[in-house]
Amino acid sequence: MKFSDRITRLQPAATRVVSERAADMRRQGRDVLSLSTGEPDFVSPPSVMRAAQDALDAGKTFYTPAAGVVELRAAIAAYYKSRFDLDYTPSEVMVGAGGKPLLYEACLALLNPGDEAILIAPAFVSYYEQVRLCDATPVVIQTDPATLDFSLDDIRAAITPRSRLIMLNAPNNPSGRIYSDDLVVGLCKLAMEHDLTIINDEIYERIVFDGRTYRNPLNLCPEAREHVLHINGASKSYAMTGWRIGFAIGPAALIKKMTMLQGHNTSGASSIAQWAALGGLENGQDEVDRMADSFQARKDLITRRLDDMPLLRYIKPEGAFYIFADARATFGKRYGEIQITDDISFCEALLEGAEVATIPGSAFLQPGFFRMSFATSEAVITEAMDRMQRFLTELE
Template sequence: MAAKPRDAVRRGPSMVRISERLTRLQPAATRVVSEKAADLRRQGRDIISLSTGEPDFVSPPAVMEAARRALDAGHTFYTPAAGLLELREEVARYYKTRFALEYEAREVMIGAGGKPLLFEACAALLNPGDEAIIIAPAFVSYVEQVRFCDAKPVIIETDPQTLDFSLGDIRAAITDRTRMIMLNAPNNPSGRIYGDDLVVGLCELAIEHDLTIINDEIYERIIFDGITYRNPLNLCPAARNRMLHINGASKSLAMTGWRIGFAIGPAELIKRMTMLQGHNTSGPSSIAQWAALGGLRNGQEQIDAMAAQYQKRKDLITARLGRMPYLRYIPPQGAFYIFADIRAAYGKSVGDMTITDDVSFCEALLEYAEIAAIPGAAFLQPGFFRMSFATSEDIIETAMTRMHDFLAALA
C-alpha cells in the first residue's frame, strides 16, 4: 500500500500550531476575575463582584423602542462597513453639540464596541517594531493589542499619590519608532481626568513628533461633583489631525451587550480602519446600530438619571472607604471605579494567607470577605486594586461592611 502524502496525515488535537503572537496574548484580568466569581457563586459562595466595568441598568426605553422599530421595519441586513450613515451623522452631530467639534460622516466609524475599534486603530497605525506610549494605570487591553501588532508598548509610570503623568517622562520616552500615545480620561481604572496643562502638553508633543493620540473617552458622560470634562481638541484645536476619539454606547447608554462603539478622527485613518473592519466583522449588528441611534437621539433624560445614580453611589462608597484602615483611595472624577492604594496592608495576615502584593490582597479579599476586585497589576499599577460601583446601593453597603471587617481583622 502506498504511503499517504505527509500533508495528508491527520494531526491530533495536541498538534495544532498556535501563532506566536497569540501565545503571547494574556487573558483580560477583568474577565478572569469575573468568571472566577461567577464560578464560586455556582458553588454556593455568597460572592459580591465589584470586578466588572458594566452598568447594572437595563438599556433605556429609547434604545429598546428604536430596536423594536428597526425589527418591525425589517432592518436585518448588512450595513455599510463603516456603519449606518444615519448613526454616523448622529455621532458627528453629538460631537458638535457636546464639544463644538465639526466632523463629517466620513470621519466617523461605527464598530462592534470600543475594543475592536482600539484594535483596528493599532493595526492601522503600528508596524512591527513600532512603539506605543501607554500611561499607567491603563485599561487592560491596550498593552495586549499593541503587542499583538508586533509593536512595543512603552509604559509611563505615574505619581502614585496623584496618578498624574509627567510630560518630561513622555518626552524622554519618544523615539524615532514611536507612533502613538494612548490617552484615557476619565481613566479606567482610576476615574482620573488629567489637568488641562497635561493634556495640552501631550497634544503639543504629538504635533511636534508626528504622533497620533488615541483618545479613549468612553466614560465622558459619567462625571462627578460638577467637574467639567473637556475633549482634548477643546484645549488644543491644532491637534485635530493627530487625534482619534474612541467613544460608544456601552457605558453612558448602558448598552454593553449591544456592542456599539464610535471612532471619530482623520478621514484617511477612518478609511483604513473601515477597510480592516470590512474584512473582519463586516460591521456591527444592524439592529444594535438602530438602537444606539434611538438612544443618542432620545435617551438624554435616561443618561442624566443614570449619571445621578452613579454620583450617589460614588458618594456612598467613598464615605465608607474613608473610615477604613490600610487603604488610601484616589477620589474618582469620572467613570464608576475606585482605585485604591493597599500597600499599607503588605505583611499583614488573615487566616493562612499573608498579603505580599495587590494580587495576594485580592485573593484574600475573595476568600475571606467574598468580594471580587481586580489587582492593580492588571492595569500596570501594582500596589492598588480596582472596585466597580456600577451596582446597587444595597450591594455597595454590604460589600463595604465586609471590606471594613476584613481590613480590621488583618493581623
C-alpha cells in the same frame, strides 16, 4: 497543534478572569459580591429598546456599510458638535462592535512590527495586549502614586523614532482621573511636534462627578485635530454593553483605513444594535443624565465608607464608576492561611475571606493598587463595604 507566537504570549483580560471566578464561586453556593465588572447594572433605556423594536419591525436585519449606517454616523457627528462644538462629517466617523475592536483596528492601522506605543499607567487592561498583538512594543509611563498624574517630561523622554501613538484615557479606567488642561495640551503639542497619533479613549465622558466638566482634547488644543482619534461608544453612558456599539471619530484618512480593516474582520456592527444606538443618541439624553446622577450618589456612598477604612488610601474619582485604591499598607499581613505580598494576593484574600471580587492593579500596569467598580446597587455597595471593613480589621 502549533499556535502562533502572538497568541501564545497573549494574556487573558484580568477583568474577565476575576468575574468568571466570582461566578464559579456563586455556582458553588458562595455569596460573592462583585465589584469587579465595568458594566452598569441598568437595563438599556426605553429609547434604545423602542428603536431596536422599530428596526426589527421594519426588517432592518441586513448587512450595513462597514463603517456603520449613515444615519448613526451623522448622529454621532451631530453629538460631537453639540457636546464639544467639534465639526465632523460622517466620513470622519465609523461604528464598530464595541470600543475594543475600534482600539485594535486603530493600532493595526498605525503600528508596524517594532514600532512603539506610549501607555500611561494605570491603563485599561486591553491596551497593552492589543499593542503586542501588532508585534509592536508598549512603552509604559509610570505616574505619581499619590495623584496618578503623568509627567510630560517622562512622555518626552520616552519618545523615540519608533514612537507612533499615545493612548490617552479620561475619565480614566481604573482611576477615574480627568487630567489637567495643561497636561492634555502638553500631550497634544508633543504629538504634533513628533507626528504621533493620540488615541483618545473617552468612553466615560458622560459620567463625571462633583460638578466637574470633561473637555475633549481638541477643545483645549484645536490645532491638534489631525493627530487625535476619539474612541467613544454606547456601552457605559447608555447602559448598552451587550449591544456592542463603539464609535471612532477622527481624521478621514485614518477612519478609511480602519473601515477597510473592519470590512475584512467583522463586516461591521450589528444592524439592530446600530439602530438601537441611534435611538439612544437622538432620544435618550435625559436617561443618560439620570444614570449619571445615580453614579454620583453611588460614588458618594462608597467614598464615605472608604474614608473610614483602615490600611487603604484611594484616589478620589472625578469620573467613570471606579475606585482605585492603594493596598500597599496591607502587604506583609495575613488573612488566615493567605499571606498578602502584593495586590494580587490582596485581591485573592479579599475574595476568599470576604467574598468580595475586585481587580488587582497589576492588571492596569499599576501594582500595589486594586480597582473596585461601583456600577452596582447601593445595597450591594453597602454590604461589600461592611465585609471589606471586617476583612481589613481581621488582618494580622
